[in-house]
Structures are given as structure tokens and as C-alpha cells.
Amino acid sequence: MTSMNSTLDYANEAITKNLNIFLGLSLSYKISIVLLIPFVYNLLWQLYCSLRTDRAPLVFHWIPWFGSAVPYGMQPYDFFENCRKKYGDVFAFMLLGKVMTVYLGPKGHEFVFNAKVNDVSAEDAYKHLTTPVFGKGVIYDCPNSKLMEQKKFAKFALTIDSFKTYVPKIREEVLGYFKDHLNMDKNSGQVNVMKIQPEITIFTASRCLCGDEMRKKFDASFAQLYSDLDKGFTPINFVFPHLPLPQYWKRDSAQQKISSAYMSLINKRRSTGDIDPKRDLIDSLMAHSTYKDGVSMTDQEIANLLIGVLMGGQHTSASTSSWFLLHLGENPELQEQLYKELTELLNEKGGDFFDLSYEDLSKLSLHNSVIKETLRMHMPLHSIFRKVKNPVRVPDSKYVVPKGHHVLVSPGYAQTSERFFAFADTFDPHRWETSNASSGKGDEKTVDYGFGAISKGVSSPYLPFGGGRHRCIGEQFAYVQLGVILSTYVYNFKWKLAGKLPDIDWASMVTLPIEEDSNIIWEKREGCVL
Known part of the structure; x- marks a missing residue:
């Protein structure tokens, strides 16, 4: 007990000493330090994340909290493609204080749209956005x-x-x-x-x-x-x-x-x-x-x-x-x-x-x-979100998305990607005369979430109306x-x-x-x- 008290006294003394040093600095130095702390914390946090093998690779960002909001907001599909080339189909990025784990392509569609409702929630992701628009008690x-x-x-x-x-x-x-x-x-x-x-x-x-x-x-x-x-x-x-x-x-x-x-x-x-x-x-x-x-x-x-x-x-x-x-x-x-x-x-x-x-x-x-x-x-909609309620493992990987984070899927990215559609930038309705991607069904199994049977398969690159229960x-x-x-x-x-x-x-x-x-x-x- 004596040893513990000595340690606490030493810690308090160190804190007091450093605080006095800080208070003795000029105003400009104080402001500089206060502004610098979030940036230092942000870099250390990202370094910690990079060392974790159970997390999707995090897109590096300089600005705390804002993260990758600017490149994502300006050109989301270009942002996704650039990240995919560097990290693969699964990666994470910071968006205005929220960590978004992205899984691109049909496997990502399956991962997010058919996730268990106990594990991911559209309501928790969108409620604060939609309630002022629609009103209380409905939708999300x-x-x-x-x-x-x-x-x-x-x-x-x-x-x-x-x-x-x-x-x-x-x-x-x-x-x-x-x-x-x-x-x-x-x-x-x-x-x-x-x-x-x-x-x-x-x-x-x-x-x-x-x-x-x-x-x-x-x-x-x-x-x-x-x-x-x-x-x-x-x-x-x-x-x-x-x-x-x-x-x-x-x-x-x-x-x-x-x-x-x-x-x-x-x-x-x-x-x-x-x-x-x-x-x-x-x-x-x-x-x-x-x-x-x-x-x-x-x-x-x-x-x-x-x-x-x-x-x-x-x-x-x-x-x-x-x-x-x-x-x-x-x-x-x-x-x-x-x-x-x-x-x-x-x-x-x-x-x-x-x-x-x-x-x-x-x-x-x-x-x-x-x-x-x-x-x-x-x-x-170029992006579809879900908030994670329980830790979820990304299929065929060692990554786990923790509770409180978000998962993001983008059928619009897949639909405009050369990986899934030839000459994807060309408006060509005749492509559907021979393509079998139009159904977006993936398989013929159906599920009824309470509003009628719909296709359970969401592994198609073409899902303009989303998939799953939503x-x-x-x-x-x-x-x-x-x-x-x-x-x-x-x-x-x-x-x-x-x-x-x-x-x-x-x-x-x-x-x-x-x-x-x-x-x-x-x-x-x-x-x-x-």
C-alpha cells in the first residue's frame, strides 16, 4: 500500500509540474500545443490500428475526425477504386468521426445485405437522418x-x-x-x-x-x-x-x-x-x-x-x-x-x-x-450503411468489425466498374439483350421478412434497388x-x-x-x- 501511495504521489507531482510548465508558456505556444494534441493522437491511433491484424486496413488520413471525408465526398467511386488498388476489396476509413468498413463487390453485397439483423442495423445508422424528414414512429x-x-x-x-x-x-x-x-x-x-x-x-x-x-x-x-x-x-x-x-x-x-x-x-x-x-x-x-x-x-x-x-x-x-x-x-x-x-x-x-x-x-x-x-x-444512392451492433467477422478473412463501427456497401461502385461490366462508362442499353446480370438475383432462394417473399441472393454486381430485408x-x-x-x-x-x-x-x-x-x-x- 505504501508503494502504491508513493507511485500516486509521484504521478501527481509530475502532472502538477507539467501543468505549471504549460501554464507558464505564452498564449501562442498554448494554442499550438492544444491544436497539436489531436493530430498526434490521430497518428498514434492509426499506428495502433495498423498493428492490429484483426482489423481491416485503415485508409491513412491527416485530419482528425474528418478523416477521408473530402476525397470520399467529392468522388466516392474514385475513392473506393483507389483504396481497392491499395488495400483490396475490404478496407476502412474515417468519415466525420465514424469508422466505415467497406467491402466492395458482390461478396460485399452478400456480407452486408444478408447480415443478421441482430448484428447490423439500418435503423441505428439512419434514424437521426431520416426521422426529421419522415417524422416519428415510421421507417427507421x-x-x-x-x-x-x-x-x-x-x-x-x-x-x-x-x-x-x-x-x-x-x-x-x-x-x-x-x-x-x-x-x-x-x-x-x-x-x-x-x-x-x-x-x-x-x-x-x-x-x-x-x-x-x-x-x-x-x-x-x-x-x-x-x-x-x-x-x-x-x-x-x-x-x-x-x-x-x-x-x-x-x-x-x-x-x-x-x-x-x-x-x-x-x-x-x-x-x-x-x-x-x-x-x-x-x-x-x-x-x-x-x-x-x-x-x-x-x-x-x-x-x-x-x-x-x-x-x-x-x-x-x-x-x-x-x-x-x-x-x-x-x-x-x-x-x-x-x-x-x-x-x-x-x-x-x-x-x-x-x-x-x-x-x-x-x-x-x-x-x-x-x-x-x-x-x-x-x-x-452511392453508399449504403449499417451500424454494427455486435462484432461481425468479414467472411473468408481474419478481420472483425467491432461494435459501434459501420459497414458500408456500394452496389453503384460495382455497377460502374470495369471488373463487372465491359465498357462500364458507356451508356449502352443493348448490353442487356445478352447479359444475364439484369435480374440481380444470384440464386432463386427467397425469404419473407414480413412484407412478402423476395430473392435472398444478393451476390450480383447489379443491385440498383438494394437487397435483403431493406x-x-x-x-x-x-x-x-x-x-x-x-x-x-x-x-x-x-x-x-x-x-x-x-x-x-x-x-x-x-x-x-x-x-x-x-x-x-x-x-x-x-x-x-x-
Whole structure:
């Protein structure tokens, strides 16, 4: 005991002595030391990590906490490829205080998407980002089991019978938008696809998913509210979900206004008893949203879920339709091939453009290939995260990802890599005529997470809608929506780029084209219905 007390006295004396030395320094020296300590700690921590054989190699970084945020944020796919060449498919990097373990390629897809829910959590990774946008009690702001049931509730609007009714509604919305916004009195004009496609997709999605009564509440200002919500999905929101900044105020205001619009209609129907579960998703949720434990969703949670569902129906389609219009603007020959495919189908039916049906969409193979190729080159989300709840071993390696770290997978990287797709930088829809990668199934085993059977295999390099329990349930709706939008453009217009193909705006977590460069020049076709 005497020896221990002597040691403590010596330690206290040393600390006091060093503290007095520090306090005796000039202010500039004090500031220098305080600033230097994090950098020294950062280097020592990285040295320690490099000596551990049970951790994935860590990408070196100079700046504490920020880590590799700049190269990752500016060009994530280039960053991944440069790291892969140095470290292999598995590596880790620091991102704004979070250690992200990356596993590239199909094996990484399998590792992350089919991981056990007890080991990795999408809810813990995204909750702080999505809750201010969607609201409480839904999507990632609830246990995973409830999210699976919410997906099941929402599938009312995603049946084949529903899709059949959506085709004429989407066509009507798109043509109406052209008439109101493109000045159809003229035979040609110029438009920015990043201004019109988000509006077209939100109008078509709301008409289909939320019904005619809710659609009437939507106008350009309502579309702007969804745009303000969209801006809640940026890297800074991922780390700091609440800051006193204008974009946060706009996000919160938009969430409240959209939620109030849904609540107004829900309250009206509740008070009058005018609830028809077959009418639209709103009524379906009001009638059928009781969990297995007997607890029903509150009306506010229904409104919040509707925000999430509609954003899901808008996000992918706004990005994808913008990109295929821009790529086709580079390729007039491909536009003519699409026009030929569409008119030949209509001629075989003996009908006109207004006779195009849900069943016909599957026969437009080149149209579907254009959508597939666009999704290959421009998967809406470039990175998908999970937070590790229990230590997980990386298959076929000695690496263990510890609790509290994150795992990251990037199907978008694989889809644009020469390792998996020849001439990956070339927009070539015809590649799908012979490729068997389009299914993304890997194997035919299925699993039901509570919202219907889906393919269990996620080992394909092509997974534009993700995989596993969090796979997007709106894939078929997206193809219907995008198919009608594309065919409506093709039948009525020819178009070309006003400049060069825009770069990707990596500032958002959604891979959108840079807005100021996204202009096309359109010209009416001879058979234009407007």
C-alpha cells in the first residue's frame, strides 16, 4: 500500500509540474500545443490500428475526425477504386468521426445485405437522418420488425391490379404537365430536366399512391416542399441532424406542412366515416395498419409513413428519368430505335398512344433496357450503411468489425466498374439483350421478412434497388412509372442536349446531375398528341 501511495504521489507531482510548465508558456505556444494534441493522437491511433491484424486496413488520413471525408465526398467511386488498388476489396476509413468498413463487390453485397439483423442495423445508422424528414414512429424511427410490417401495409398500392390503373393516370399527368409547362403552342423549346422531372415524378407518384383527392392538393409549391425535404439528405445532416441553418428550417417547415396536408385529409375522412380501403393507400392504411401485437399506427404515424412512401416513389424516378433524358439527348439514333419499338407495338395492337397498357410495358424491351442501363450507371444512392451492433467477422478473412463501427456497401461502385461490366462508362442499353446480370438475383432462394417473399441472393454486381430485408419494395412501381414517362417523351418529342452531359452532383446523397448543366432542347414529333 505504501508503494502504491508513493507511485500516486509521484504521478501527481509530475502532472502538477507539467501543468505549471504549460501554464507558464505564452498564449501562442498554448494554442499550438492544444491544436497539436489531436493530430498526434490521430497518428498514434492509426499506428495502433495498423498493428492490429484483426482489423481491416485503415485508409491513412491527416485530419482528425474528418478523416477521408473530402476525397470520399467529392468522388466516392474514385475513392473506393483507389483504396481497392491499395488495400483490396475490404478496407476502412474515417468519415466525420465514424469508422466505415467497406467491402466492395458482390461478396460485399452478400456480407452486408444478408447480415443478421441482430448484428447490423439500418435503423441505428439512419434514424437521426431520416426521422426529421419522415417524422416519428415510421421507417427507421421504429424497431425493424415494425418497419417490415409497415412495408407490408404499404404493399396495398403495389399490386398488379393497382399498376394497371396507374398507367393511364401517369400518362395523363405527364401530358398535362407538358401542356402546362412546356409551351405546346411552339414546336420546340428548351427545358431543364432537373426542374421538371422532380415535379413530374412527385405528381405522378401522388396521383397513383395517394389518390385523386390528395393529388389535387399538390402544385408546384407542394413539389418544392418535397424538394426542401430532399435537401435533408446530405452528408452534413448525416452527422448533424439539427443545426440552426436555413436548409434545416426549410426541411422542418416542409415536413410540418406536408404532414398537416395528409392529416387534414385523414381527419376529414375519419370524421365523415368516408373510408374505402380499396380507394387509395391513405384509406388502406387507415383501415389496415394494425401490428401483429395488436397496436395500431396512429393517424400521425400514417401521415409520416405516407411522406416516406411518396418520397420513395419520387426519389429514384426523379434521378433516373433525368439521367435517361440526358443520355438519350446524346444519342438521337437510340431515340429513334425507341420510337420504332413503341409505334410498332401500337400498330400491332391497332391502337394509338392512349391505348398503351400495363401489359404492353413489359413488351417494350428496349425501353426497359434504357431504364436498367440508367440505373446501372446512376444508382440513386452511392453508399449504403449499417451500424454494427455486435462484432461481425468479414467472411473468408481474419478481420472483425467491432461494435459501434459501420459497414458500408456500394452496389453503384460495382455497377460502374470495369471488373463487372465491359465498357462500364458507356451508356449502352443493348448490353442487356445478352447479359444475364439484369435480374440481380444470384440464386432463386427467397425469404419473407414480413412484407412478402423476395430473392435472398444478393451476390450480383447489379443491385440498383438494394437487397435483403431493406430492399426497396417499390421496384415494380418504379418501372411502371419510368416506363410510362419514357414512352410519353419518346412518342411526342425528339430532344438533344443543350450542352454536354452534366457531371454528377456528389454534394447530395442522391446521385443527381448538376442542375445548371441539365438542359435539353426538345422538338415536337409529327405525331405529337399535344
